[in-house]
Amino acid sequence: MATNLKNFMQVGRKIVAVGRNYRAHALELGNQVPTKPILFLKPTSSYITEGEKIKIPVGCSSLHHEVELGIVIGKPGSRISEQEAMNHVAGYVLALDMTARDFQDEAKKKGQPWSLAKGFDTSCPVSSFIEKKSLTAPENTRLWLKVNDAIKQDGNTKDMIFSIPFLVSYISTYFKLEEGDVILTGTPEGVGPVCEGDVIQAGLGDIVSFTFQVEKS
Template sequence: MNYVFNPHPVSSLPIAGTDARFPVRRIFCVGRNYAEHAREMGATDQAEGREPPFFFAKPADALVAGDGELAVKYPSLTQNLHHEIEMVVALGAGGENITVDAAAGMIFGYAVGLDLTRRDIQARAKEKSHPWDMSKGFDQSAVAGVINPVAACGHPASGRIWLNVNGQLRQQGDLSDMLWKVPDIIANLSTMVRLEAGDLIYSGTPAGVGPLQRGDVLEAGVDGVGGLRARIV
């Protein structure tokens, strides 16, 4: 193929137990999937589970991934960068209109991730009913650790999810608190877009989101999945 310039590198995540890597196609995120977080963001209907899940996206090249301490650049145009710890679902197969029963068979593995948010930009977008893209899909806004394959970790449906900043606990919850479980998320999303191998789904964050500063060290984990360490630079 004769391109006018060299294609950009493929974003990818390391996989536990192998030197192979997981190539990333697209990144989808579920909004307000824990009741307490929905309430802290002012969404009572979402918190009570009366609304269907909603989604937003990040570009694949927003990904910062690895198995050591990850350096994440503090973004421009914000004074209120927020952390959101999430379990990441990595798809090894896809399709349209996937049933809930078939959804688990689409999953390659799971990882620990951070959905970083320029909260002040998001607040202004909400006030004006504008899209969230620049508050959610900026450079280095999707952080992820090592993928733990399903063969090793199964399908975690319960277990602690947590985040420390500079040794202080900021976020803590349980995967069982998710309003929409992973199979429901996959089935619902597949009615909107065709999912494919390489897609990542950030499955939502528990309550306790808050601001980050340059120099902050983040340590996070999901029981049965793994951990993540990052520094804001």
């Protein structure tokens, strides 16, 4: 397995995100609970790291936070079995799937793609690479998020509808997974809006946390 995954943002070619992978989150937005993974892509140009700012896209009036566990792929593969899936995982990353909710709602009504709502510049803030050995229970880890010191999301990866091995296997059936690719595994309930000047703090258990400020584009 490659040793340069700490630079996954430069190495990886895609971000594959999973929608509605927590039952309570699907219900809070009035959506049906999925029976198979809902997938969408975010461009790697959407990555930012701590010290950079989340920018509200032009014309957006409802930008929402979504904290997620990201899976970093270390070993390429297609049609990976669930039994072999974890052998393709190099490590993890804490991420935000920032969503222009008004853009998304409009797209959903018109049956259009979510690309603008999900893939705009700065829409994927991430932590540094987390080595696999540092997160021994990815299937049972707390995810939390605060806005201006007020807790907004406080969930656990044990509540995911589709497990990490299943997601790796399912996604690789349709997209070849390559070194440095990231899978965003969905967000727990509690998503909500942020405004210019807000400060977002988020964490993965006690393993990693980060802080980002929101500003206008």
